[in-house]
Amino acid sequence: MPDGNEGSSVLPAEDANARTDQIADAALRLFARYGYKRSAMDDIAREAGLAKATLYLHFKGKDDVFRAMLDLLGRRVEARCREVVATPGPFPERLAALLQAHHGQAYACFGTGEHLVELKAVMNTIATRELQAFEQIFARFARELLRQAEKQGEITLSRLPTSAEDWVAGMLFAAAGAKLGTPPSAEDYARRLDGIASVFAAALTP
Template sequence: MPKKVDRTARREELLDAALRVFARKGFAASRIDDVAAEAGIAKGSVYLSFDSRDALLEAVFQRYAARSEQALAAASAVRGPALDRLAALVRGTVAFLAAHPEHARVLADVWACRAPLDLAAVHRAHREAVARLLADARAEGTLRPGVGAAHAAVVVGAVEGCLVQWLADPRTPLAELAGPIVEVCVEGLRA
């Protein structure tokens, strides 16, 4: 089935191009021509793979969501004490974002656009993964009293919030914030 492969490959190349362009100038200022030029194809050809400009942003986001979930799954697969695994998850998430600044940058466009891109699902998955680890830690007896599922949002938020500060000021050393985040959001929760 060469057609399918070609279509998929072309979609991926286009998404790579769109990701770079969106990250560089922002979705609002990105033209279909810009994406096509970045991908080295003609403007009209973009519509062979995507229905609209908005669909391009949605697809870019979906790819981020999928990759983010993979990173989450990978981090959740490690063995060891629950809070160590939580620390690993936090570090993994930060490393993933720092390693993919383009994906991170496009997040702002996703927040701003009002399309029904299920960003909430990404957050939910993230919170649930954290909540599971907190529950494990509770079972292990390594969790501070009074800490529970309600605090998962705070852990997720700490990561996301550092990302926001980095977006607003690229000089913020996002990767170096992994340590402090772990110290606050993991070590501070130990019994």
């Protein structure tokens, strides 16, 4: 559905950001449905309800759209992680909720995970910076969760044989490993994340 601003190459910053997110959101749906290689700029424009020329007012090509998609997903995940950390509750439950908010939400966005291997390869090739920033969202909120839980006397970080940073990194590796092999359904992956949270929380519980 063409927009009244399509004929102009200049949009107010707020409108331009909203349009960028609109395109990125459409790309996320397409990449989940068809993968990266099978999704063309024409397809993204159609999914977003825009003329193809409008896409090129905001992006040079599909690689740029992909990076914007990952940035949008990161902002959504970050908002949910912030809610989790701000919500009181037992440490094991909050840790499980954080894993779901970050890894579970991202995995669910890509449907059945059919194209996850391809999309991960694309991330590692053209969106390394965005991928690292995405992973750091979890690390940052996990550290804050640890700080809160220790302050409240729920956990004892001195119980760890390694540093808190290694503990957080271990969860990142475990969450990634839980997707290996035949891609699990979003529900199965969520159950695996709950198991990871249980194991890692037990390592810190007095």
